[in-house]
Amino acid sequence: MVIIQLKLRYKNSKSKAKNKTEVPVLSESEDKKRKIQTMALSIREGYFGGLAQTLTDQFMTPYAISLNVSPTQMGILRSFLGFLSPIGQIIGSNRMKHRSRRSIVLKGIFFQLLMWPLIILLGFFALNDWFPSIIPFFLMTFYILYSFFGSTTGPSWFSLMGDIVPEDYRGRYFSKRSFFITGLSITLSVLASILLEQFRILDGVLFGYLIIFLVAFLSRGIxxxxxxxxxxxxxxxxxxxxxSFKNFVKKIPNSNFGLFTLYMTFITFSVNIGVPYMAYYMLEELSFNYIEYVAVNLSTPLISLAFFPLLGHLSDKYGNTLVLRICGFLLPSLPILWIFFNTPLQLILIPQLISAFAWTGMNLSASNFIYDNIPKQQRGFYIAYYNFFLGMGVLCGGLLGSVLLQIVPIIFISVYETLFLISGSCRLLFDFMFLFRIREVRVKNNKKN
Structure with missing residues (x-):
């Protein structure tokens, strides 16, 4: 059914083949057929890749807390993750000059897979109380390597999907892909949280983490x-x-994509002043159990399922900049609302509901905006350098948050809430500085046609 739907969409779309042989050059009809098949395969791949990523994102921080990683260490970890991942993307984009995209993607995921047994092994060490003082260091190291290897695949995958998915169907395709992936990931993550809570009651929470990460490992393999x-x-x-990176930087002040890059960098900086401490805030300050913690975290992607079709349609019909502006101006409210609502139900119904709409729109419009604003042959380079700037935002925001955590006064109940206020204020400042200067591209092109 998925292949039939994609085939019908594809008949009205234009596509061009590129010049170098990663596979034998195919006829136009065979090329189109293989692309349709890959669009369907990518959705299936996303089920398992998305599940592995969701389990990692949702449970790695609580796992780290169980292994005695401190809030400051977690802030530093998140900062370096944000910095080293874009470095991996730059390496991956440069490898595209000499290696096939297939080779880059498969090798990156393979080395990422090798990190899972090491991460799981640390749980066994903790269960037996072996080397407790160095377990946090090794967890941070293996997790950084896991993220780094995965990041090297980003430019190749992004470039590939730009060639596979027709331009006039991207918004709907990626919203559909995200819809299916998110739905499955949420369902299994909820089951994982219930499992983890049962192990916590039995005083064996580390066993629960090991089972969850084994599932993540197998899912990534599939x-x-x-x-x-x-x-x-x-x-x-x-x-x-x-x-080159130098030429990319030179273009930033005078290009539409440069303004977009600066905006997303400063938004990422603002977000990471407070985001690394959300888990500590919920588990330690608000005393949430694991089911409540996961319910709040997963409420955003769950609610976002309702917004994917709408925002994908709006992005295709009216352009990405409109969606970017609407959702961008919702972002400052999100951390500030966390100050005033602190029960699981309140957080889900108010800040997380708004977050679902805002971040779904931001992610969809940003992804499509990148495709529309950069040359096909340079997609890998642009996305790598763009993510490097975002990584600098993560690094600087995370390090600033780690410093502020030690020195800012407690304005409300918790020092974390002070960081949330600072984060929201910075987001609003950068919205006004950049959003109205970013221009739409796709709508203008469509009008010409």
Missing amino acids: SWSYLARHYYPPFKIEKHSYL
Whole structure:
């Protein structure tokens, strides 16, 4: 059914093949057929890759808390994750000059898979009280490597999907893909939280984490097998298409994409002043159990399922900038609302509901905006350098948050709430500085046609 729907969409779309041979050059009809198959495969791959990522995102911080990683250490960890992941993307984009996208994607995921047994092994060490003083250091190291290896695949995957999915169907396709992936990930994450809470009651919470991460490991392995079955169209980076980091930086002040990059960088900076401490705030300050913690965290992606079709349609019909502005001006309210609502139900019904709409729109419009504003041959370079700037935002925001955590006064009940106030204020400042200066591209192009 998915393949039939995609085939009908594809008949009205234009696509061009690139020049270098990652696979033998196919006829136009065979090329189109393989692309349709890959669009369907990508949704299936996303089920397992998305599940692995969701389990990692939701449970790695509580796992770290169980292994005695301090809030300051977690802030530093998140900062370096944000910095090193874009470095991995730059390395991955440069490898595209000499390696096939298939090779880059599969090797990156393979090395990422190798980190899971090491992360799981630390749980066994903790259960037996072996080397307790160095377990936090090794967890941070393995998690950084896990994220780094995964990040090297980003530019190749982004470039690939730009070739596979027709331009006039991207908003709907990626919203549909996200809808299915998010739905499955949420369902299984809720089951994982129930499992974890039962192990906590039995005073064996580490066993629960080990089971969850084993599932994540296996899911990522299945994801890898689907990626191996993707169609990777002919692709070559010509010498004139190479974009150095220096030239990218030079373009920032005078380009539409440069303004967008600066805006997203400063928003990322603002977000990471407070976000690394949300888990500590819920588990320690608000005393949530694991089910409440996961329910609040997963409420945003769950609610977002209702917004994917709407926002994907709006993005395709009216352009990405309108959606970006509407959702961007909702972002400052999110951390501030956390100060005034502190029960699970209140958080789900108010800040998390708004967050679902805002971040769904931001992510969809930002992804499509990038595709619309950069040359096809330079997608890998642009996305790597763009994510490097976002990584700098994560690094600087996280480090500033770690410093502020030690020195800011407690204005409300908790020092974490002071960080939330600072985070929201910074978001609002950067909204006014940049959002109205970013121009739409796709709508203008459509009018010309």
